[in-house]
Amino acid sequence: MLVTQAVNAMGGVLRTSVQDDIEIKDFVIDSRKVTQGSCFLAFRGENTDGNLYAQKVQESGAALVVLEDESVFDSMTGNRVLVKNSLDALKTIGAYNLSKYKGIKIAVTGSVGKTTTKELISSVLSSRKRVYTAYGNYNNELGTAICAANLKMRTSFAVFEMGTNSAGEISALSKYIRPDIAVVTIIGHAHIGRFDGIEGLAKEKLSITDGMDGGTLWVHDSCRRFIGEREISKVNVKYFGTDMASHIILADSNRTATGDFYFTAVARNTPYCFKLNHIYSHFVQNSLAAIGIGMACGLSYTDIMKGIRNFQPQAGRGRLTDIGGIRVIDDTYNAGFESVLAAMNNLAEIPSEGKTAVIGEMGEIEGYEDMLYFKLIKRAKELTNVNFIFVGKSFARFEESGNIHIIASKDEAMRKTAETCTGLMLFKASRSQKFEDFINYLQKEKNQRAV
Numbered sequence: 201m202l203v204t205q206a207v208n209a210m211g212g213v214l215r216t217s218v219q220d221d222i223e224i225k226d227f228v229i230d231s232r233k234v235t236q237g238s239c240f241l242a243f244r245g246e247n248t249d250g251n252l253y254a255q256k257v258q259e260s261g262a263a264l265v266v267l268e269d270e271s272v273f274d275s276m277t278g279n280r281v282l283v284k285n286s287l288d289a290l291k292t293i294g295a296y297n298l299s300k301y302k303g304i305k306i307a308v309t310g311s312v313g314k315t316t317t318k319e320l321i322s323s324v325l326s327s328r329k330r331v332y333t334a335y336g337n338y339n340n341e342l343g344t345a346i347c348a349a350n351l352k353m354r355t356s357f358a359v360f361e362m363g364t365n366s367a368g369e370i371s372a373l374s375k376y377i378r379p380d381i382a383v384v385t386i387i388g389h390a391h392i393g394r395f396d397g398i399e400g401l402a403k404e405k406l407s408i409t410d411g412m413d414g415g416t417l418w419v420h421d422s423c424r425r426f427i428g429e430r431e432i433s434k435v436n437v438k439y440f441g442t443d444m445a446s447h448i449i450l451a452d453s454n455r456t457a458t459g460d461f462y463f464t465a466v467a468r469n470t471p472y473c474f475k476l477n478h479i480y481s482h483f484v485q486n487s488l489a490a491i492g493i494g495m496a497c498g499l500s501y502t503d504i505m506k507g508i509r510n511f512q513p514q515a516g517r518g519r520l521t522d523i524g525g526i527r528v529i530d531d532t533y534n535a536g537f538e539s540v541l542a543a544m545n546n547l548a549e550i551p552s553e554g555k556t557a558v559i560g561e562m563g564e565i566e567g568y569e570d571m572l573y574f575k576l577i578k579r580a581k582e583l584t585n586v587n588f589i590f591v592g593k594s595f596a597r598f599e600e601s602g603n604i605h606i607i608a609s610k611d612e613a614m615r616k617t618a619e620t621c622t623g624l625m626l627f628k629a630s631r632s633q634k635f636e637d638f639i640n641y642l643q644k645e646k647n648q649r650a651v
Contacts, residue, residue, distance in 0.1 A: 201297075203264045203279050206239060210266070211292035212284035219279060224263050227293065227349040229286075229342075236261035241286045242268060254280070266290075287342060291376070294348025298377060303332075303355050306493065307377050309362040309370055309408050310385025310420070311401070312539045313486045314339065315517055317385055318361045320483075320490040324507030328499050329356040336514065337533070339363035344373055357497075362408060370404050374411030381496075382408045382435070383418045383489045386538060387426065402426035409434050416496065418489050421446045440488035448492040453484050459550040465491050472501055474508045479529070479550050480518055482542045487511075516636060518543075523639070524646030526620060527552070531628040532635035535562045537572045541579060543628050548583040552624040555585060558617055558638060560610075560629025561592040569594065580604055589613055592633070614638055618645040 204221050207213065225237030231253035234240050240257040242250030242265070251269035258265060258278050265280045266289055267273045273282040283289040298305070308318045315337045322333040332355040334347035339361040351358055362373045374382070387402050406426060409417055412435055419427060421441030431437055439446040451471060453463040459479040464471050465488055474491070476484055487508050494504040513519050516533030531543055540562060547557050557580075562572065577598050580588045589605045590598070591613040600606050607613040610633070617625065617638060625642075629635040 201293075203239075206264060206293055207281050209293050209296035210281065210283060210289040212288045213281055214270075214284060215273065215282040217273075217278075217280050218264075219277075222263050222279075227290065227346065229290075229346065231257050231260075234260045234262050237263045239264040239266065241266040241290050242272075243286050244268060250286075287345065290342075290349055291345040294345045294351070295376065297351040297353065298348050301351060301353060301358065304357050304381065304497070305377055305379045306357060306359045306381045306383070307362050307374065307379035307408060308359070308383040308385070308489075309339075309364070309405050310383070311387050311405070312536045312542075313385040313482065314361050314363065316483060316513060317383060317486040317489055318359050319514065320487055320508070320511050321383070321493055322357075322359050323511040324490040324494040324499065324504050325357045325359075325497065327503040327507040327510070329497075331355055332358040334358075334360045337361060337363070339373075340369070341373070344376060348377070364404055367400070367404055368407075371407040371410040374408045376411065378411045378413070379408070380412070380415045381418070381493060382412060382415070383493075384408065384420065384423055385486065385489070386420050387423050399426070406431055418492055420485070420489075438492060440492050441485065448488045448495075450484065450488060453481060455479075455481075455549060455551075457551060459552070463487075467492070467495055472505070474505055476508055476511070478511070478513065478518065479520070480542065480546050481549075482539070482546075483511075483513075483518070521639075523643050525622055526642070526646075527624045528639065528642070529624070529626040529628075530636070530639055531626060532639065533631055535560065535628050535630045535633075537562060537568075537575075540576060540628055543626055544576070544579060544583060544586070544588075547624070547626050548586050550624060554587075554620070554623025555625075556587045556589065556617070556620060556623060557626040557628070558589045558591060558613065558635070559626075560590075560633040560635050561594045563630030563632055573598075577604065589616065591629070610637070614641045618642055 201224050202221050207216055224239045228234050228238045229241050234257040240262045251272045254265050254272050267282050308314050322331050325331045332352040338347050360377055362370050364370045384405050415435050417435040417437050421439040421443040440448040442450050449466040451464040451466045461476045463484050464473050519530045521528050587603050591607050595606050627635050627638045
């Protein structure tokens with residue numbers, strides 16, 4: 201996209217100065233990520249004002265600077281534009297790209313498994329086609345706009361993720377993206393306190409169809425009870441899961457000696473075998489949506505099988521790593537109740553000695569804290585082959601017993617986990633708890649001991 205094309209696509213433009221109509225490589229809102237050819241959009245945040253970095257990004261090679269501050273605009277030279285609101289400018293650029301895009305747009309939502317399912321779908325489709333995958337978990341209004349603005353127009357598929365923490369967000373994102381295919385993973389307790397119970401949360405997730413004009417909605421069969429005439433009359437609804445009435449059925453799943461999986465999925469009365477190189481059984485469930493979409497888009501069984509086999513989760517999303525002889529499951533990015541429970545159960549099933557789960561506080565469970573923390577502790581007591589360390593004030597009311605250890609201080613918990621020399625360790629907590637600090641601390645301690 202040329203600078204003039206970007207300016208013409210923007211909404212809320214007040215003033216412009218374009219001296220060199222050059223190609224824009226990407227759209228960036230973090231001044232530290234600006235490289236030659238970037239378009240930098242300055243946002244005013246709680247802690248910093250992006251307008252203050254305008255001159256710096258120009259010196260870094262920015263092709264265009266989008267500003268909200270008129271005095272900064274006047275003090276500069278070079279390609280720049282003054283807008284009423286940088287978010288609106290970014291959204292309109294993304295909307296322009298989306299309106300011109302000729303490929304198939306896919307959107308994923310749900311309480312858990314959104315990012316993993318998105319990455320699995322992309323892995324399957326990219327085995328044969330060119331795929332644009334939205335970054336990380338950029339799934340809110342701003343994140344979706346960034347991904348749309350950076351959409352690669354020559355790809356055959358674009359896979360987006362949609363999140364919500366208040367009513368109406370999924371509908372708005374759907375109307376913005378206008379997906380051809382949508383996926384709803386399991387509907388659980390994430391943000392349930394901000395909606396009218398599970399029914400209200402399900403309604404929000406299923407509003408992903410609001411921006412669809414026909415197309416296909418893939419839904420985990422545990423959500424079948426939430427599907428009504430509103431969805432059936434608008435889109436072609438297909439199910440994946442263990443229900444024998446589903447379109448993609450998980451027939452069996454077998455853990456190998458190393459902990460990963462072989463599984464069989466049945467489609468159109470035909471069984472297909474797959475290998476998933478990961479230890480989480482819920483990733484097998486997430487694979488089913490990718491398999492269904494791959495088949496519907498005309499990929500061969502061989503291509504789909506390759507995509508599932510090649511999948512590896514992102515950092516913080518269950519990625520496996522070795523730190524000084526300890527096998528670590530880095531699941532530090534998020535912690536919905538269902539995903540914590542699934543991770544605990546999987547750890548117990550994995551054939552390994554010396555298993556430890558370091559579990560932090562969960563987020564997005566407003567009003568359900570007492571019940572859900574109680575269920576975690578209760579389940580942990582049943583998984584006697586795992587040593588549990590629960591970290592944070594939310595666990596303080598529970599008593600230590602057997603394999604259950606309660607530590608209020610994160611620093612103290614890090615020191616305790618660093619004492620572990622071998623085995624398998626799981627780290628999982630809400631993003632706000634910054635449990636990646638455990639991974640970094642463990643790596644630092646192991647490095648020092650190796651010297």
